[in-house]
Amino acid sequence: MSSVKRILCLSALAAGVLPLALGQGAPAGTAPSMRGYFTGVNTKILTMAKDFPAEKYGFRLKPEMRSYGEVLVHVASGIVYAAKAGRGEKVNWDELNPKDYLAKAAVVALLEKSIAEANATLKSLSNDALAKSIEPWLGVMEHSAEHYGLLVAYYRANGLVPPESRPKK
Numbered sequence: 001m002s003s004v005k006r007i008l009c010l011s012a013l014a015a016g017v018l019p020l021a022l023g024q025g026a027p028a029g030t031a032p033s034m035r036g037y038f039t040g041v042n043t044k045i046l047t048m049a050k051d052f053p054a055e056k057y058g059f060r061l062k063p064e065m066r067s068y069g070e071v072l073v074h075v076a077s078g079i080v081y082a083a084k085a086g087r088g089e090k091v092n093w094d095e096l097n098p099k100d101y102l103a104k105a106a107v108v109a110l111l112e113k114s115i116a117e118a119n120a121t122l123k124s125l126s127n128d129a130l131a132k133s134i135e136p137w138l139g140v141m142e143h144s145a146e147h148y149g150l151l152v153a154y155y156r157a158n159g160l161v162p163p164e165s166r167p168k169k
Contacts, residue, residue, distance in 0.1 A: 031127035041144045042115045054104035068154045070098040076114045082140040083118040
């Protein structure tokens, strides 16, 4: 083995092992990762809900699609489902009626409440319990992430930059 290859191999090994030996970069594990990702994607959506102009909450990308506000209520429906199912309740994924949340303030309040309840349920589960049963969390997290991407399109179609795409201060 040439000295250059030896140096590259040792460098790669050191870069991978040294942080673990120092207690840095070790995998968080299933339960903490689930909590972090679930909270993260839904916090981004809440930030978008607060940031998007109230007068554009009725905007639709196409006439047959949900409005911006209706998408947020739909996302909240999934979060409510996760909180209830995560507590062991026998529950169906019931759509919340977007007509009950016409104003931006009502949609934001719904998201804040549903996210807080879901996060409280997630925190109440032991790491072992959550690692053994990642549903409904994984499915709802995927659902939220899909709609996060859709919400980005609503921003772009209105000539706006989503909060996560803005330069960090």
